[in-house]
Amino acid sequence: MTAMIHSWQDHDLHPIDVDPRPDLFHGLSKAQTRQIRRAFKSETYEDGESLPRSGVDAPFVGLVLSGVLREDRATPEGGSHLLALTFAGEAFARQSRDRAKGTLTAIGETEVLTCAYATFERLAVAIPRLRLNLLHLVQDQLAQAQYWQLLLGRKTAHERITSMLRCFHQRQGQPDEIDLAVKRADLGQLTGLKLETVSRQMRALERAGLIAMPQPSRVRIKDAATLKAETGDSSVRRAATDFRITF
Amino acid sequence: MTAMIHSWQDHDLHPIDVDPRPDLFHGLSKAQTRQIRRAFKSETYEDGESLPRSGVDAPFVGLVLSGVLREDRATPEGGSHLLALTFAGEAFARQSRDRAKGTLTAIGETEVLTCAYATFERLAVAIPRLRLNLLHLVQDQLAQAQYWQLLLGRKTAHERITSMLRCFHQRQGQPDEIDLAVKRADLGQLTGLKLETVSRQMRALERAGLIAMPQPSRVRIKDAATLKAETGDSSVRRAATDFRITF
DNA sequence: CGCAGATTTGATCCCGGTCAAAGGACGTGG
DNA sequence: CCACGTCCTTTGACCGGGATCAAATCTGCG
Structure with missing residues (x-):
């Protein structure tokens, strides 16, 4: 099982810190x-x-x-x-x-x-x-x-894209591969960025090995822990390897 | 009355297009x-x-x-x-x-x-x-x-400040003079800008004659119509005199 | 294949962030 | 009353991130 390889590092203290979305049928018989x-x-x-x-x-x-x-x-x-x-x-x-x-x-x-x-x-x-x-x-x-x-007001382009990917990942039930459902320009409207910037940031994440994109709108999460650390939401901001866009 | 001077231009087609905030007691006896x-x-x-x-x-x-x-x-x-x-x-x-x-x-x-x-x-x-x-x-x-x-995702600094001022103006019942209540850094958090940028944009509006600031946190609305046109919300964007920051 | 739409990459520019310093407002104490 | 300190605002100089414009791939489809 490849799972064994990841098991030691996937076991965070908060393995699932996704908030359960409110259930319309909660508390009903x-x-x-x-x-x-x-x-x-x-x-x-x-x-x-x-x-x-x-x-x-x-x-x-x-x-x-x-x-x-x-x-x-x-x-x-x-x-x-x-x-x-x-x-x-x-x-x-x-x-x-x-x-x-x-x-x-x-x-x-x-x-x-x-x-x-x-x-x-x-x-x-x-x-x-x-x-x-x-x-x-x-x-x-x-x-x-x-x-x-908060995201639109305070985060950098890099943090917005990682936050968005993480958000989608959690809301889709943390599958290996998430579905972006919309094109780059729409992702840009969600994050307050232009489509070119969305593309550049995502390719940068792919080059850094955090994600893979078998198709443009399919994203495989390869390193959820680092992705989370890069959202700018965590209290401990790690030094972070270089995600700078290279020209 | 100075009001007469303004009367012809203050009469917009939509003199009050502020949405009434929902009343908790609405529809009650x-x-x-x-x-x-x-x-x-x-x-x-x-x-x-x-x-x-x-x-x-x-x-x-x-x-x-x-x-x-x-x-x-x-x-x-x-x-x-x-x-x-x-x-x-x-x-x-x-x-x-x-x-x-x-x-x-x-x-x-x-x-x-x-x-x-x-x-x-x-x-x-x-x-x-x-x-x-x-x-x-x-x-x-x-x-x-x-x-x-929408404001944080799509508007320029100038549009954000004018939008914010207009929003406060409407919500305070369109008085001559509005109360900002908080300092520049807080206005920056609301609009996703830094305090220096808030200050610069507001001074630019003052220099353009749209507002006056008798005190830093008191803003007199001198030209509500132009202010509205500058928010970036209107369908007809007018050519707009120069609000550029001068160095 | 040929075409249209989407994505990616490149080059350049400018708005707004950052750092720094100079006013301004206001209170406290001499 | 003025001197002083603190906090806030304003202004200046500079820089970098993301927008913009442009062109090159990539993808799917008739």
Whole structure:
């Protein structure tokens, strides 16, 4: 097993320090969970297809079962800006009374379990705990947005890219190989960088041996520990081998 | 009246395009509002005093009646980072189940109306609408965080400062003179800039005649229309007179 | 193959960070 | 009242990281 080779160094003091994303069904009985799942509607969206944004059956909360959702917000200039990605296993909540138009679009074939506002209200009357879980869900989104705020305000390009890769890695369940789902320009919108800079930083990480890129949008994490150390989040910043871009 | 001089140019097509912040008491009857106000506790904090963060009577939701609250979050490096300000008339909601420690601190003498979690739950049972208002409150915080995300990711220093000034102006009710409440270094943390850059941009705006600064932390808005045009938010970017920093 | 779109690499420039020093505001004590 | 110290703001000089422009690969597809 190659695992044995890594075992001694992969065993961190905090082997998994990923925060569990809030579970919409947390603290509910099996019967309640079943009741909710029956009320939710299972839908499959093709690549590039957008979820309905208005109407009575527009999704109010939802769960991504497989695939990825991208959330774009229209900019005042008439353009559009990628705000966030929702990976499989994560939940999303739509801002209801919101004139700021956000769009949810499937990336690849995407299965979602959705629920309209009226349905959710009906369920919440029977299961009060559901409202608390929804609140936690939105609060988690807020915490995430604030994390990116910190990232965009204070980090260098190198730290932003490593942070983003680590974030995706954790949220996808720490697989060997993560799926970036979007192209370089979109990654740039998430991190506040230009596509060329994203590319340069990722190639630098590849040359340093921290990651491998079998395909442009597939990233194999080769050294998660060093990657973490390079995010700029840890209290102990190590001296770090040279990641400088070479010209 | 000097007002007459400005009247023709102050009348924009959208004279007030500020979004009303969500009202915690929205849609409630007078009796319900009275019931809630009785259950809330009125407290006054001195300058620099922090609101309790744990314990059964730690505020869960609150309203700032006068003064300003600053919300700081501890960084992994051991430092602390200003995340947001809450001005008079605005509400705040605390992330309950949150290991990420945020601190609310009064700036100047600050009156708040607060409510512990247990009390809120009791009220919400009697007044279900209150839960919806809370959800809207948190969703508004999320929308705000996402706006700053856009600001930090895409705007120039000049656009960030004008955006920030305009944001404060709107949120303080568009007075002639706004109160920055914090020093340059803190404004820098909000906007992702260094204190010197904040200072330079603000002096540039003063020299351009858009604002005046009778005191370092008091800003008189002299030309709101141009200020708005310079935020980079408007669809029509005007040619703009020169705001370049002169050395 | 030929084409369009995405990524990578290169060369150059400029905005904003960094370091340093000079005001300014304000309180305390002589 | 002024001298002094502290903290904040402003200004200056310089530099580097990331943006920008441009061109060269790479990739998938009809």
